[in-house]
Amino acid sequence: MKNTFQDSDAMRxxxxxxxxxxxxxxxxxLPAGAARIKDFAHIKGVRSNQLVGYGLVVGLDGxxxxxxxxxxxxxxxxxxxxxFGISVDPQTIDLDNAAAVMLTAELPxxxxxxxxxxxxxxxxxxxxxxxxxxxxxxPLRGPDxxxxxxxxxxxSVGGFSLGGGGGRQVKNHPTAGRIANGAIVEREPPxxxxxxxxxxxxxxxxxxxxxxxxxxxxxxTFHDSIxxxxxAGTVExxxxxxxxxxxxxxxxxxxxxxxxxxxxxRVVIDERTGTVVVGNxxxxxxxxxxxxDLSIQISAMPxxxxxPPLSAGKTVVTADQQVAVQEEEGKxxxxxxxxxxxxxxxxxxxxxxxxxxxxxxxxxxKASGALHAELEVI
Numbered sequence: 365m366k367n368t369f370q371d372s373d374a375m376r377x378x379x380x381x382x383x384x385x386x387x388x389x390x391x392x393x394l395p396a397g398a399a400r401i402k403d404f405a406h407i408k409g410v411r412s413n414q415l416v417g418y419g420l421v422v423g424l425d426g427x428x429x430x431x432x433x434x435x436x437x438x439x440x441x442x443x444x445x446x447x448f449g450i451s452v453d454p455q456t457i458d459l460d461n462a463a464a465v466m467l468t469a470e471l472p473x474x475x476x477x478x479x480x481x482x483x484x485x486x487x488x489x490x491x492x493x494x495x496x497x498x499x500x501x502x503p504l505r506g507p508d509x510x511x512x513x514x515x516x517x518x519x520s521v522g523g524f525s526l527g528g529g530g531g532r533q534v535k536n537h538p539t540a541g542r543i544a545n546g547a548i549v550e551r552e553p554p555x556x557x558x559x560x561x562x563x564x565x566x567x568x569x570x571x572x573x574x575x576x577x578x579x580x581x582x583x584x585t586f587h588d589s590i591x592x593x594x595x596a597g598t599v600e601x602x603x604x605x606x607x608x609x610x611x612x613x614x615x616x617x618x619x620x621x622x623x624x625x626x627x628x629x630r631v632v633i634d635e636r637t638g639t640v641v642v643g644n645x646x647x648x649x650x651x652x653x654x655x656x657d658l659s660i661q662i663s664a665m666p667x668x669x670x671x672p673p674l675s676a677g678k679t680v681v682t683a684d685q686q687v688a689v690q691e692e693e694g695k696x697x698x699x700x701x702x703x704x705x706x707x708x709x710x711x712x713x714x715x716x717x718x719x720x721x722x723x724x725x726x727x728x729x730k731a732s733g734a735l736h737a738e739l740e741v742i
Contacts, residue, residue: 398622398623398624399622399623399624399625400619400620400621400622400623401565401578401618401619401620401621401622401623402619402620404567404568404569404574404623404625405565405566405567405568405578405599406565406566406568407557407563407564407565407566407615408559408563408564408565408566408598409555409556409557409558409559409564410473410474410555410557411473411555412470412471412472412473413470413471413506413507413512413553414468414469414470414471414506414507415467415468415469415470415471415481415504415505415506415512415513415547416466416467416468416469416504416505417466417467417468417502417503417504417505417515418440418464418465418466418467418502419440419464419465419466419467419485419499419500419502419515420437420440420441420444420462420463420464420465420499420500420502421462421463421464421465421485421487421491421494421497421498421499421500421519422461422462422497422498422500423461423496423497423498424460424461424462424463424491424493424494424495424496424497425461425495425496426460426461427460427463427491427492427493427494427495427538428459428460428461428462428463428489428491428492428497429459429460429462429463429464429487429489429490429491430460430489430490437459437462437463437464437489438454438459439454440462440464441454441459441462442454444500463487463489463491463494463497464487464488464489465485465486465487465488465494465499466485466486466488467483467484467485467486467499467502467504467515468483468484468486469481469482469483469484469504469513469515469547470482471506471512471513471549471553473553473555474555475549475552475553476549476552477549477550477551477552478548478549479548479549480545480546480547480548480549481513481515481545481546481547481548481549482542482543482544482545482546482547483499483504483515483517483542483543483546483547484540484541484542485499485519485540485541485542485543486539486540487539487540491539492538492539493521493538493539494519494521494538494539494540494541495519495521495538495541496519497518497519497541498517498518498519499515499516499517499518499519499543499546500516501514501515501516502514502515502516503515504547506553510551511550511551512549512550512551512553513547513548513549513550513551514547514548514550515543515546515547516546516547517543517545517546518543519541519542519543520541520542520543520544521538521540521541522537522541557611557615558606561602561606562600562601562602562603563600563601563602563603563615563618564598564599564600564601565578565598565599565600565601566597566598567596567597567598567599569625569627570595570596570597571596571597571625571626571627571628572593572596573626574623574625574626575593575595575596575597575598575599576593577623577624577625577626578591578593578599578623579591579592579593579599581621581622581623582599582601582618582621585617585621590602590603601618603615627643627645628643628645628737628738629643629645629646629647629736629737629738630643630645630646630737630738630739630740631643631646631726631730631735631737631738631739631740632740632742633723633726633727633739633740633741633742634741634742635723635741638718638719638720638723639719640719640722640723640726642737643737645737646735646736646737647736647737648729648734648735648736649733649734649736650734651729651732651734653725653729667681667682668680668681669681669682726739727739
């Protein structure tokens with residue numbers, strides 16, 4: 365009788381969670397700014413795996429590897445022919461229509477036998493272009509050295525390399541291409557959704573506030589304390605059952621719950637391109653900003669001094685140099701304390717700064733101690 369009561373209690377508990385799962389599917393969407401849990405977190409153990417392989421692309425129009433400088437393509441061709449019972453000395457092979465390549469692919473979680481993968485093909489020799497080539501059958505291996513997929517097919521290159529007579533024209537990057545659905549999964553990757561008896565959510569960007577909010581939303585949705593934040597990047601969730609009839613709908617609802625993730629105040633600067641990205645949490649203390657440009661232009665005009673006819677003088681070439689200095693008037697703008705990003709942008713736009721000028725201004729504000737944010741230069 366005791367076991368019967370326990371089974372009945374488990375059935376009622378599972379049924380309760382199933383009702384919650386069905387109800388949550390019709391919950392209204394939260395205000396703007398919230399994000400789905402699946403967009404900033406993932407289930408521990410459910411991950412992609414990287415695959416790599418070494419192969420040979422054939423059928424090129426004279427744009428393959430130079431076998432006199434490297435033996436990548438010739439040795440790969442000799443090994444391939446040896447599998448077909450043809451013995452060839454690699455040193456005697458001269459192929460301009462073949463290229464040795466490296467293959468990379470991403471094996472998604474829960475990929476099954478027969479699933480198709482996209483393959484990225486990249487030349488490792490001195491091939492000029494992979495345009496029009498076909499990849500021969502190549503195994504793709506995982507970090508453990510086991511073969512998980514086989515790749516083969518025509519290479520699609522979004523560019524070209526044409527030339528002759530000492531001239532050449534190149535568009536995009538012709539030595540790298542892609543084979544859409546070019547690999548077939550032969551071995552299923554190991555994956556598990558459970559760590560012990562719980563499902564662990566891992567935040568892509570660890571944050572204590574975000575982890576706390578995730579646990580609060582999950583517990584509030586299912587009206588039970590099933591989620592516990594373990595640290596800044598991990599939330600432990602106890603599912604109602606391991607039965608797939610309940611687990612899959614539960615995880616589907618769990619991933620689609622909307623939470624307002626919290627982020628650090630950060631200013632990201634890319635000095636190479638002059639790009640500045642300012643987060644919405646960035647604030648500054650009261651500060652006065654003055655900015656002005658100083659431009660110096662030096663120009664030289666050649667002057668030719670021609671001597672009179674029948675004289676012993678020589679023609680002399682001199683340079684007439686002119687220096688022009690122009691300094692723009694710097695405008696002083698006072699930014700009040702604790703302004704948000706909108707006010708900060710308006711204040712900086714008022715003095716007409718460019719993106720590269722903005723980099724120098726943010727670095728100066730950070731040096732003064734008035735910028736309350738992380739300044740990251742990439």
